[in-house]
Every structure is written in structure tokens, then in C-alpha cells.
Amino acid sequence: MSTEKPGRTILASSISKTYVQEITGKVESLRNIRPDGPLLVGFLANNDPAAEMYASWTQKTCESMGFRYELRRIEDRDFLEEAIIDANQDDSVDGIMIYFPVFGNAQDQYLQQVVSREKDVEGLNHVYYQNMYHNIRYLDDQKQLKSILPCTPLAVVKILEYLKVYNNLLPEGNRLYGKKCVVVNRSEIVGRPLAALLANDGADVFSVDINNIQKFTRGQGLKFTKHHVEDLGAYSEELLKECCKDADVIITGVPGEKYKFPTDYIKEGAICINFSSEKNFDESVKSKASLYVPSTGKVTISMLLRNMLRLVENKQKLQNRSASTN
Known part of the structure; x- marks a missing residue:
């Protein structure tokens, strides 16, 4: 009898490769309007090592796929808003991102809204968020301009698609029907949007926070549109265990270094994904999980670049629409 653990680890770097051809192909198709490649500007106004690492990854990924990337370091964070507004007004800049936290409070939420909607590669603008929560996928009535989704939740969705959790035999928008998911984290940036996205695609989602546990669902028989x-x-360990006993997917994003999801709560053969920069599962996860994705970073960057290309395409469609009416 084999003593090896049955689970298999799937790396984000392997998943992100599936998007390289699509992304580089689109960059090539834009050479007539962006001969040197679209420009992404990242603003860094903190000393967070994780942000520095993310910025480095972003630059390498951008340059390997034909994009330009510029990191703008803001020594005094009180001048960040002004720098963002300058980038908003600069026609050579196609996408803007901010490495959070900056102030670590509600002021960060304000800064998210300072970024122009047309350049918001992270999908944090209130219009994009409202569309996501209401399961609206386009910005216009003609359904030509696609709405932008926040890139880390979108990365988790794409990972689940890669792992064949989504059922492609079902209509688009219902492809998680019958699936049960647990999301341990309800942050406004990742956890809550992710629970909403999965529920909007048909899953029953248990959203776990330090204070309570909520269930996100479109109702029995998917009777609701959102x-x-x-x-x-x-929140209690007993309630968490109860939610996990039939869970097909367990997704964690707890930022604490000491947090470990209890392996004995994982259903045999479940899929486990961690989007935290900390390791939320220990090695025993593979004794229960069939597939384990320890981090999502490289897929997140791929989604960020796909978002930027979508913004460029939306801008072109609007310009063409305007030209045809004049």
C-alpha cells in the first residue's frame, strides 16, 4: 500500500501560463495604438515587504508579456492622491494600481475611488463593485463594454475553472450550481467579493469572519438573479465544522502568521485554495484535499493584466462609437 499523501499541489505559476498566450496575443493586436505596449503605473507609499514583492512580480510579468510598467514611490503618503490624479489625466497611462495598505483605515477606501474608473485595473471602483454584487456583467445596454472584476477574487474563480470545479455543461452564470464552498475571510477587497462571485455563479457559499458566519446563495433552484x-x-468552531462537512471547496485568506485551517474539518477529496500571503494550511492538507493551491499571486497578476487590456478595449470601443455618431 502506498504511504504517499493522495492530494496534489497545483502551483499558481502553472495556472497562470494558460493565460500567457491570450494576453500576449492581445498586446500584439494593440501595437497600432500602443506600439511600446500598454503602460501600467503602480503606486507604492508604504514599506510593506509583501507589497515590494508584489511590485517586483508585477514588473517582471508585465515586461515578459509586452507591457510597460512604472513603479512610482511616494515618500510622503499625503501626496499620493495628487499623484494618482496626475496619472488619471495622463493619456499615456493605461492602468493604475495602488499597493495597499497606505493609511490602513477608511482613507484607503477613498483612495481606491480616486483612481479613474477607466484606468482601475484592480476593479475596485464603486461602479465595478456594484455591478459585481448585483451580477451585472456589462457597463452598457448594448453589452459591448465588459465590467471589471476585482483581480484576486477573479483569480480564485479562474483557478476553480482550471481545476474543473465549474461545470461547463451548465449555462454560463450557473456553472457552480450544486457546489458548496467555504471562504474564510470577509474582507471588502477579497473575501466578501469572492463569496458574492461564487454565489452569483450558483454555489452555496459559507462566508466565515471572526465575528460570524454568513451564507451567500441565489436561493433554492437559483431562483434569484443575484x-x-x-x-x-x-462564529464558533462547531458552526465552522458543520459548514465544512459537505464543502467541495475551502478557500482561506487569513493574514495572521499563526492561523492554520483545521485539517480534520476538510472533507475527503475537497479542493483547498489559499489566497493569503501567509500559509493558512499545513502540510497535512494533502492527506484530505484532492487538490491544493497554496497561493494565487501569479494568477492575480495575470487577471490584473487582462483587466487592463479590457480597459484599453473598452476605451477603443467608446472612441469608435463616438466617431461613428459624429
Whole structure:
């Protein structure tokens, strides 16, 4: 009898490769309007080593796919807003991202909205968020301008598609029907949007926060067009264990260094994904999980670049629409 653990680790770098051809092909198709490649500007106004690493990854990935990348370091964070506004008004800049946290409070949410909607590669603008929560996939009535999704939640969706959790035999928008997912983290940047995206695609999602556990669902038989939220009660280990017993997918994003998801809560053969910069699962995860994705970073950067290309395409479509009416 084999003593090897049955689970298999799938690296984000392997998954991200599936998007390289698509992304580089689109960059080539834009050579007539962006001969040197689209320009992404990243703003760094903190000393967070994780942000420095993310910026380095972003630059390498951009340059390997034909994009230009410029990191703008802001020594005094009080001048960041002004720098963002300058980039908004610069026609040579196609995409803008900010490495958070900056102030670490509500002021960061304000800065997210300072970035022009037309250059928001991270999909954090309130219009994009509202569309996502209401399961609206386009910005216009003609359904030509696609809305932008926040890149880390989108990366997790793409990972689930890669792992064949999505059922392509079902209509688009319902392809997680019958799946149960647990998301341990309800941050406004990743956890809550991710739970909404998965529920909007048909899954029953248990959203776990330090205070309580909520259920995101489109109702029995997917009777609603967008997800509804039900409060299941205060957080407890017993309630978490109950939510996990039939879970097909467990996704974690707890930023604490000491946090480890209990391996004995994982259903045999479940899929486990961690989007935290910390390791939320220990090595025993592979004794229960069939597939384990320890990080999502490289897929997130691929989604960010896809978002930027979508913004460039949306801008071109609007310009063409305007030209045809004049």
C-alpha cells in the first residue's frame, strides 16, 4: 500500500501560463495604438515587504508579456492622491494600481475611488463593485463594454475553472450550481467579493469572519438573479465544522502568521485554495484535499493584466462609437 499523501499541489505559476498566450496575443493586436505596449503605473507609499514583492512580480510579468510598467514611490503618503490624479489625466497611462495598505483605515477606501474608473485595473471602483454584487456583467445596454472584476477574487474563480470545479455543461452564470464552498475571510477587497462571485455563479457559499458566519446563495433552484445573504450566527468552531462537512471547496485568506485551517474539518477529496500571503494550511492538507493551491499571486497578476487590456478595449470601443455618431 502506498504511504504517499493522495492530494496534489497545483502551483499558481502553472495556472497562470494558460493565460500567457491570450494576453500576449492581445498586446500584439494593440501595437497600432500602443506600439511600446500598454503602460501600467503602480503606486507604492508604504514599506510593506509583501507589497515590494508584489511590485517586483508585477514588473517582471508585465515586461515578459509586452507591457510597460512604472513603479512610482511616494515618500510622503499625503501626496499620493495628487499623484494618482496626475496619472488619471495622463493619456499615456493605461492602468493604475495602488499597493495597499497606505493609511490602513477608511482613507484607503477613498483612495481606491480616486483612481479613474477607466484606468482601475484592480476593479475596485464603486461602479465595478456594484455591478459585481448585483451580477451585472456589462457597463452598457448594448453589452459591448465588459465590467471589471476585482483581480484576486477573479483569480480564485479562474483557478476553480482550471481545476474543473465549474461545470461547463451548465449555462454560463450557473456553472457552480450544486457546489458548496467555504471562504474564510470577509474582507471588502477579497473575501466578501469572492463569496458574492461564487454565489452569483450558483454555489452555496459559507462566508466565515471572526465575528460570524454568513451564507451567500441565489436561493433554492437559483431562483434569484443575484446572491442573497443569510446570517447563520456568531462564529464558533462547531458552526465552522458543520459548514465544512459537505464543502467541495475551502478557500482561506487569513493574514495572521499563526492561523492554520483545521485539517480534520476538510472533507475527503475537497479542493483547498489559499489566497493569503501567509500559509493558512499545513502540510497535512494533502492527506484530505484532492487538490491544493497554496497561493494565487501569479494568477492575480495575470487577471490584473487582462483587466487592463479590457480597459484599453473598452476605451477603443467608446472612441469608435463616438466617431461613428459624429
